[in-house]
Amino acid sequence: MPKVILVGPADDFNKNLASKMGISLVDMQRRVFPDGELCPRILIEKEGQIRGEEVILSLRMPSKACNPNAYLIEVLLSIRNLREHIGASSIRVIMPYFPYARQDNIFRPGEPLSAKYVANLLEKAGAETVYAVTVHLHRVGSFPGLFQKARGVNISGFRSLAEVLKKVDLQKPYIIAPDEEAMVWAKEVAEYLGTEDYTAFIKERDVETGEIKTTIKEIDIEGRDAVVIDDIVSTGGTMANAVRAVKEMGARKVYSAFVHPVLVGNALDRIIGAGANEVIAADTLIWEGSKASVVNQLVEEIKGR
Numbered sequence: 001m002p003k004v005i006l007v008g009p010a011d012d013f014n015k016n017l018a019s020k021m022g023i024s025l026v027d028m029q030r031r032v033f034p035d036g037e038l039c040p041r042i043l044i045e046k047e048g049q050i051r052g053e054e055v056i057l058s059l060r061m062p063s064k065a066c067n068p069n070a071y072l073i074e075v076l077l078s079i080r081n082l083r084e085h086i087g088a089s090s091i092r093v094i095m096p097y098f099p100y101a102r103q104d105n106i107f108r109p110g111e112p113l114s115a116k117y118v119a120n121l122l123e124k125a126g127a128e129t130v131y132a133v134t135v136h137l138h139r140v141g142s143f144p145g146l147f148q149k150a151r152g153v154n155i156s157g158f159r160s161l162a163e164v165l166k167k168v169d170l171q172k173p174y175i176i177a178p179d180e181e182a183m184v185w186a187k188e189v190a191e192y193l194g195t196e197d198y199t200a201f202i203k204e205r206d207v208e209t210g211e212i213k214t215t216i217k218e219i220d221i222e223g224r225d226a227v228v229i230d231d232i233v234s235t236g237g238t239m240a241n242a243v244r245a246v247k248e249m250g251a252r253k254v255y256s257a258f259v260h261p262v263l264v265g266n267a268l269d270r271i272i273g274a275g276a277n278e279v280i281a282a283d284t285l286i287w288e289g290s291k292a293s294v295v296n297q298l299v300e301e302i303k304g305r
């Protein structure tokens, strides 16, 4: 009878996952050669150690100095290695932050449909199931729909944020989405927090320069706490604009809550500088500041099947 084995770096995230699943964890070394080439090594002690076992590979992308290209290559090399040399009988992959998801459309002629191509690369390498968290798909519609053969499972990361927000003494919270796409998430978090007060600003992004313009909706937030909610913070521009606006409208405290702390460059400073009192993000990327965890939901999903 094959055993289920977790393979991934032995960090707190994976240790917690393995312990809650009641399975063993095989550590990984994320080696980078001087020229940038990657050599992810699965730390088995001898050939054949996990041959025939059902492997769940769990790899997270580092935040801040993040490199989605390197991350993707690392995942692809590891899946192929597990299939061809390590001899796993089946391979499931946990990629809490699914890279390239935002390019889920051909916005301008000649652009690639990256989200779909990345999904195809994963299944062609040998992934049978891919677990991801709050995948940023607004055009394609569904994460499973990106795959031809593999099973795509998209878990909401907003429950983990709401669990942390519930422990904060929020004063008449108002949930704000920084753009209309995020309205559905603002509604989800509002429901978790038991409030009907949520709204969205309007954001336009220049597709050439990436510059963001946020159109504010005036709301009566004087003396109340604002929770600005989004899926991803990359450069921090979207979040900072919304945080600044609610602060200027008189919010008592502003909580910046987001699932994926990609946090490029000075993104965190921009959000704090705009007036955020507290930043709450999940552990979908490797970031020491994460206060929320998606581990329980992953365990529920994996055990449920």
Ligand code: R5P
Pocket: 136, 179, 181, 182, 212, 230, 231, 232, 233, 234, 235, 236, 237, 238, 239
């Ligand atoms: C885009 O629509 C996403 O939901 C985020 O709002 C966006 O990725 C954030 O990007 P940035 O932090 O660079 O403004």
